[in-house]
Amino acid sequence: MKISAVKPxxxxxxxxxxxxxxxxxxxxxxAGIRGHSMAITxxxxxxxxxxxxxxxxxxxxxxxxxxxxxxxxGGKVLCSAISAIDIALWDIKAKAFNVPLYQxxxxxxxxxxxxxxxxxxxxxxxxxxxxxxxxxxxxxxxRFSVPSEGDILEPSKAVRTTIKQFEALRDxxxxxxxxxxxxxxxxxxxxxxxLCRALEPYRPYFLEDPLRSENPDSFRxxxxxxxxxxxxxxxxxxxxxxxxxxxxxxMNYARIDLCIVGGITEALKIAGWCETHYxxxxxxxxxxxxxxAACLHLDIASSNFxxxxxxxxxxxxxxxxxxxxxxxxxxxxSLPQRPGLGVEFDEEAAxxxxxxxxxxxxxxWRLDGSLTNW
Numbered sequence: 024m025k026i027s028a029v030k031p032x033x034x035x036x037x038x039x040x041x042x043x044x045x046x047x048x049x050x051x052x053x054a055g056i057r058g059h060s061m062a063i064t065x066x067x068x069x070x071x072x073x074x075x076x077x078x079x080x081x082x083x084x085x086x087x088x089x090x091x092x093x094x095x096x097g098g099k100v101l102c103s104a105i106s107a108i109d110i111a112l113w114d115i116k117a118k119a120f121n122v123p124l125y126q127x128x129x130x131x132x133x134x135x136x137x138x139x140x141x142x143x144x145x146x147x148x149x150x151x152x153x154x155x156x157x158x159x160x161x162x163x164x165x166r167f168s169v170p171s172e173g174d175i176l177e178p179s180k181a182v183r184t185t186i187k188q189f190e191a192l193r194d195x196x197x198x199x200x201x202x203x204x205x206x207x208x209x210x211x212x213x214x215x216x217x218l219c220r221a222l223e224p225y226r227p228y229f230l231e232d233p234l235r236s237e238n239p240d241s242f243r244x245x246x247x248x249x250x251x252x253x254x255x256x257x258x259x260x261x262x263x264x265x266x267x268x269x270x271x272x273x274m275n276y277a278r279i280d281l282c283i284v285g286g287i288t289e290a291l292k293i294a295g296w297c298e299t300h301y302x303x304x305x306x307x308x309x310x311x312x313x314x315x316a317a318c319l320h321l322d323i324a325s326s327n328f329x330x331x332x333x334x335x336x337x338x339x340x341x342x343x344x345x346x347x348x349x350x351x352x353x354x355x356x357s358l359p360q361r362p363g364l365g366v367e368f369d370e371e372a373a374x375x376x377x378x379x380x381x382x383x384x385x386x387x388w389r390l391d392g393s394l395t396n397w
Contacts, residue, residue: 050114091361128324139164
């Protein structure tokens with residue numbers, strides 16, 4: 024079997040790649056940082072000539088060829104393109120063996136994967152109401168973010184509001200529902216330490232991205248002040264970027280994004296590395312149906328899985344482009360039964376949703392007019 028075509032699909036709902044073979048088997052992949060979809064499209068087109076006529080079963084070889092073939096090590100655009108291609112290649116491989124993808128990872132270690140949704144609200148009361156509705160729908164976890172006021176985020180006020188929100192959620196939901204908070208790199212270290220320490224009595228499942236990710240050394244000092252579980256890594260684009268936080272045990276949950284980090288090939292290596300340090304997985308998944316499916320197969324086969332992010336229930340979005348998706352029930356993604364990822368892609372339907380460049384930066388602002396992270 025040989026690769027016959029590599030086709031990028033930058034859509035309004037995500038950045039996808041279809042790989043075709045001379046045997047009629049195709050695979051579908053998805054890329055992260057979709058706001059840069061046109062740059063990733065160009066990178067996919069750049070990589071395509073080194074993939075055509077290659078054996079799609081040689082996923083490790085092709086990963087190395089893409090990552091190292093330009094001499095200069097990859098950044099996030101290259102690794103997002105590699106991720107989409109790599110996921111598609113694994114889809115092809117599992118379809119060729121006529122098995123669900125997780126069977127190629129060693130088989131299932133669980134029957135389903137617990138997930139968390141996103142909740143929100145303009146007031147504490149609305150946030151609690153949102154959480155209670157999710158619990159009524161069957162979810163076992165909820166997750167919310169440090170709030171802004173429109174596009175304004177003033178740190179001290181955001182910290183005070185978040186503490187009130189978390190306390191109200193714990194009081195309303197009780198001890199059996201897990202609560203995650205995404206700080207989303209919005210706070211400076213001193214404000215983040217203040218927030219995280221104040222939340223420890225309310226038993227957060229994890230506190231996510233308490234610091235910006237550019238300087239992993241900063242987590243050394245941060246970890247000395249905060250005992251609550253930390254979830255980190257959604258912005259990392261290779262196993263090397265995870266290295267320090269794993270080896271120095273500076274996090275408790277690895278937020279691997281399969282659509283940024285280098286695909287399934289790279290995620291499997293990071294997952295095994297995390298296991299040796301008793302770090303659990305909480306894969307980052309703000310994307311589409313392919314990302315959800317890829318995460319699910321990793322979750323099903325990983326003994327150190329914690330929880331799966333799932334802001335959109337499969338089968339509720341992009342259903343014409345992806346008429347077959349994985350399944351969700353009562354707070355869990357279900358064990359996949361179909362060969363490959365278990366997702367089908369309709370090219371004709373995809374053509375109706377071209378990517379639209381917004382030209383807008385994702386930023387928040389302080390009252391003095393300076394910017395901060397979104």
